[in-house]
Amino acid sequence: MPDSLPPPSWGSAPFDERDLDAVLSGETADIADALRPVADTLAALRAPGVPAELSGEAAVMAEFRALGRGDAARPAVPATTLQLPVIPAVRPLGRAARHRGRRRAASRARRQAVALIGIAVTVIVLAVAFAGNNLLGPMGRASTASRSSARPAEGDPASPGLQARGAVTERPSPARSAHATPSRPSPSPSSSSPGPGTMCRAYFGYLGHREPPGSWPAESPLLRELSQLAGGLSRVPGYCGPYLRDWFPYGGRGSWQRYPGAYLGTGDQGNQPQERGPGQPGQDGPGPGYDGGRAH
Amino acid sequence: MVGEDFTAQLAAAQGGSEDAFAVLWRDANPALLRYLRVLAPEYAEDIAAETWVHVIRGLPRFSGDEAAWRAWLFTTARRRLLDQARARRRHPAEPLDEISAADVPRAADAEQIAMENIATEAAVALLSRLPEQQAEVILLRVVAGLDTEVVADMLGRSPGAVRVAAHRGLRKLAALLSGAGVTL
Numbered sequence: 001m002p003d004s005l006p007p008p009s010w011g012s013a014p015f016d017e018r019d020l021d022a023v024l025s026g027e028t029a030d031i032a033d034a035l036r037p038v039a040d041t042l043a044a045l046r047a048p049g050v051p052a053e054l055s056g057e058a059a060v061m062a063e064f065r066a067l068g069r070g071d072a073a074r075p076a077v078p079a080t081t082l083q084l085p086v087i088p089a090v091r092p093l094g095r096a097a098r099h100r101g102r103r104r105a106a107s108r109a110r111r112q113a114v115a116l117i118g119i120a121v122t123v124i125v126l127a128v129a130f131a132g133n134n135l136l137g138p139m140g141r142a143s144t145a146s147r148s149s150a151r152p153a154e155g156d157p158a159s160p161g162l163q164a165r166g167a168v169t170e171r172p173s174p175a176r177s178a179h180a181t182p183s184r185p186s187p188s189p190s191s192s193s194p195g196p197g198t199m200c201r202a203y204f205g206y207l208g209h210r211e212p213p214g215s216w217p218a219e220s221p222l223l224r225e226l227s228q229l230a231g232g233l234s235r236v237p238g239y240c241g242p243y244l245r246d247w248f249p250y251g252g253r254g255s256w257q258r259y260p261g262a263y264l265g266t267g268d269q270g271n272q273p274q275e276r277g278p279g280q281p282g283q284d285g286p287g288p289g290y291d292g293g294r295a296h
Numbered sequence: 297m298v299g300e301d302f303t304a305q306l307a308a309a310q311g312g313s314e315d316a317f318a319v320l321w322r323d324a325n326p327a328l329l330r331y332l333r334v335l336a337p338e339y340a341e342d343i344a345a346e347t348w349v350h351v352i353r354g355l356p357r358f359s360g361d362e363a364a365w366r367a368w369l370f371t372t373a374r375r376r377l378l379d380q381a382r383a384r385r386r387h388p389a390e391p392l393d394e395i396s397a398a399d400v401p402r403a404a405d406a407e408q409i410a411m412e413n414i415a416t417e418a419a420v421a422l423l424s425r426l427p428e429q430q431a432e433v434i435l436l437r438v439v440a441g442l443d444t445e446v447v448a449d450m451l452g453r454s455p456g457a458v459r460v461a462a463h464r465g466l467r468k469l470a471a472l473l474s475g476a477g478v479t480l
Contacts, residue, residue, distance in 0.1 A: 020463045037473040044419035049326030
């Protein structure tokens with residue numbers, strides 16, 4: 001095989017990189033024939049503008065004037081005239097700017113909504129707190145009062161609990177007891193029931209006129225109520241002691257311990273009312289059906 | 297190209313001369329429209345108008361020669377083009393079956409182009425058949441008159457990649473023209 005044979009063809013390569021660069025640069029004098037149509041096509045792209053491509057000149061010039069680029073053509077204004085900065089009435093925004101504006105508006109709206117919700121929640125909380133002070137306060141006072149009636153305060157002479165704890169240290173004088181007025185309501189099982197003092201005086205007054213002691217029926221509603229107040233039948237004498245103090249100005253409890261249930265267990269030595277303040281027991285006022293039950 | 301008068305025309309336009317700005321616009325707008333007609337044929341006019349609005353706003357701050365002016369103009373147009381493409385992706389156009397046949401844009405047929413003189417419109421239609429990146433590189437090199445480095449900077453690619461894309465596009469264009477029966 002002679003060496004002069006041409007190499008096998010792997011496809012036509014009628015132009016090379018330099019030809020392509022020349023076409024791109026518009027240098028078409030020495031390009032390959034295969035690139036001639038391409039060069040003609042690119043030359044057509046470089047051709048001067050046709051009227052259709054220049055039809056928008058008026059609109060662009062109007063934009064140019066509107067955006068204040070024609071300062072040189074503006075008439076001069078007197079020096080005394082106040083010149084305010086020119087703000088374009090409508091500035092066409094690009095799409096990106098419009099989207100940014102929408103995003104900012106959305107985030108601004110979210111912040112405003114959160115702030116409004118926060119303010120509303122704050123107002124509601126304050127309103128509830130204010131109403132709570134007005135409404136819950138009396139309730140709280142009522143509950144305190146109910147607690148004090150259900151569980152007498154420390155030193156309450158009508159308090160069975162106080163008597164049971166033996167916190168009494170001084171016995172009041174009959175004179176003071178006679179003129180004392182109750183400072184707080186006596187515990188009563190119900191609002192329609194007479195006071196404990198009245199019940200105590202009725203009970204022990206009745207017993208004082210009947211012999212032998214203990215004839216009082218145990219199932220009497222009055223005794224049952226007193227037993228409930230005192231915490232048991234055996235505690236009734238101790239419970240009623242303060243209310244009957246003026247009955248026994250000199251006597252200890254021995255004079256009334258003989259009545260039913262009137263025994264004091266161990267540790268009841270201090271089961272006497274404590275003097276406290278101006279209020280003293282025994283002044284509940286007459287109760288219906290129990291008036292005049294005082295023993296003399 | 298404006299040529300030697302470019303600097304004077306630019307300065308006058310920046311000073312507010314409408315005539316000077318008209319010179320710049322008449323020189324650049326045809327190339328801008330051809331670039332946009334290949335890449336976004338349905339929105340070329342709108343994008344061109346938005347581009348000029350941006351250019352007019354930034355005109356007082358511009359400084360540079362004619363190559364820089366063209367690079368700025370086409371960079372601005374390309375950004376508007378990308379914004380428009382993003383908007384189209386978010387809001388897709390209605391399906392073609394709901395558009396009348398008369399309104400459907402038709403790509404130019406290569407054979408028909410070969411039978412005609414290679415006019416500007418036919419050249420634009422032919423470039424539209426190239427892959428977008430190759431067509432854009434050729435347009436920026438040929439229509440905008442930018443060199444390889446400037447195009448590479450605009451597109452965020454290396455000059456070598458730009459050159460390769462341009463060559464591939466030209467080869468494909470030559471193949472299209474050859475297949476259309478254009479004399480080689």
